[in-house]
Amino acid sequence: MKVGVLTGGGDCPGLNAVIRAVTLALCQADARTEVLGIQRGFWGLVEDRLQPLRPTAVRDLLDEGGTVLGTHNRADPFDWQGRDASAEALATVERHGIEALVVIGGDGSLTIADRFARLGLPIVGVPKTIDNDIADNERSFGFDSAVAVVADALTRLKTTAHSHGRVMVLETMGRNAGWIALEGGLAGGADAILLPEQPFHLDALTERLQRRVAEQGHALVCVAEGATLADGAQHWQQLGGVARLGGIGQALTHELDQRLGKQGTEVRATLLGHLQRGGAPTAFDRVLSTRFGVAAAQALRERAFGHTIALQGDRCVRVPLSAVAGRQRCVPPGHELLDCAAVVCA
Structure with missing residues (x-):
């Protein structure tokens, strides 16, 4: 054969x-x-x-x-x-x-x-x-390897967030599926996990981060590249003449910095990008x-x-x-991991 x-x-x-x-x-x-x-x-x-x-x-x-x-x-x-x-x-x-x-x-x-x-x-x-x-x-x-990279990055970012009293935003891959952000965020101890499948309100996110900073002096946000705002908007960028999901981490950091910076809290963004694909x-x-x-x-x-x-x-x-063919597996409503995230990120 x-x-x-x-x-x-x-x-x-x-x-x-x-x-x-x-x-x-x-x-x-x-x-x-x-x-x-x-x-x-x-x-x-x-x-x-x-x-x-x-x-x-x-x-x-x-x-x-x-x-x-x-x-x-x-x-x-x-x-x-x-x-x-x-x-x-x-x-x-x-x-x-x-x-x-x-x-x-x-x-x-x-x-x-x-x-x-x-x-x-x-x-x-x-x-x-x-x-x-x-x-x-x-x-x-490949998924487990990518999640390991995200979890390790969040663990490392936590030390900087704690040292400087910052909010650190980490953007992951995943397109319109939030699995990497969800499992990576849980494994890395994120205080907020933002997914394409669960539209979020910026005001509610700001309040949650304010509470976290007040409680522990810092906060971590893990956001999927396809994360969706409450109005249904996603962040797209042009790369090589092709529109791709991404850039939400930097955009979110800009918005949060305007809201939290007035209280003396810096917000910084990290884009893992292809580091999630590489390595053994x-x-x-x-x-x-x-x-x-x-x-x-x-x-x-x-x-x-x-x-x-x-x-x-x-x-x-x-x-x-x-x-x-032509189908995609996204995080379904009511998934057990969503319940876990709702508890530990509340």
């Missing part, structure tokens, strides 16, 4: 561990199996950029961050520089005799995978995102990545194409790509 493997979308701790597990599991089951790595995601399919993946070359990848195959977060063959290049991607698959494709990616990559699956390309997906926002999947690898995966993510990779290899051997692996109830299961 000849299998192609690609990593799409943003980089993420654990990608190399999945590549490793898929390759080792396939080659151990059948020494005749050939695994080809596709460079820079779907871009490599269109441009015919492939490399062999052998067990000896992937064994040491478990704890390495990033992806040895490279990735591209704006490489959609169905919208390639203003045209449909999907036929070119399919031609690459045929030219190399690839019998099935493993797509490791987030909601965008899995949506592209679903479109190819509908064209008859045998595909198995593996969910990847630090945002933890893939539908029908309880935990994505946590032990949890190394194990989850390995589980996903082995489960994907098994799905390939059983010809369970058109599915993505997902974690449900601590079990790796198969979910149709069509059920995941």
Whole structure:
């Protein structure tokens, strides 16, 4: 069997561990199996950029961050520089005799995978995102690593906030899903956690922070980049000609400084940005990545194409790509972690 493997979308701790597990599991089951790595995601399919993946070359990848195959977060063959290049991607698959494709990616990559699956390309997906926002999947690898970075940053910011009597605002990634801010904020002891799913009033936030400063002399705010104001507004910024969520941390700091500065309390902002994506995966993510990779290899051997692996109830299961494509997993109302946050941040 000849299998192609690609990593799409943003980089993420654990990608190399999945590549490793898929390759080792396939080659151990059948020494005749050939695994080809596709460079820079779907871009490599269109441009015919492939490399062999052998067990000896992937064994040491478990704890390495990033992806040895490279990735591209704006490489959609169905919208390639203003045209449909999907036929070119399919031609690459045929030219190399690839019998099935493993797509490791987030909601965008899995949506592209679903479109190819509908064209008859045998595909198995593996969910990847630090945002933890893939539908029908309880935990994505990379998320735990990102949360660890946020929690560590808040712990460090707390010492500065305490020393200077400041309010420190930390902005996290997550797009329209608040999982990183929620779990990172809880783990880092934030006094206020602001999410896209729970619109907040600036007046109420100011009052809460005033109480915290009065009680303990400082305060920490953990805000998701997609956090929503009570009027429904989100903060967007232009980066490279593309509108992206973000900048809420600095904007919020400006507003709070005007309100709290009159009382002698400084407000400062920190943007973690891509620090949340980089570095080695946590032990949890190394194990989850390995589980996903082995489960994907098994799905390939059983010809369970058109599915993505997902974690449900601590079990790796198969979910149709069509059920995941175009959907997003946000923090639902009444979630237990929201109740926890309501208690400890009150």
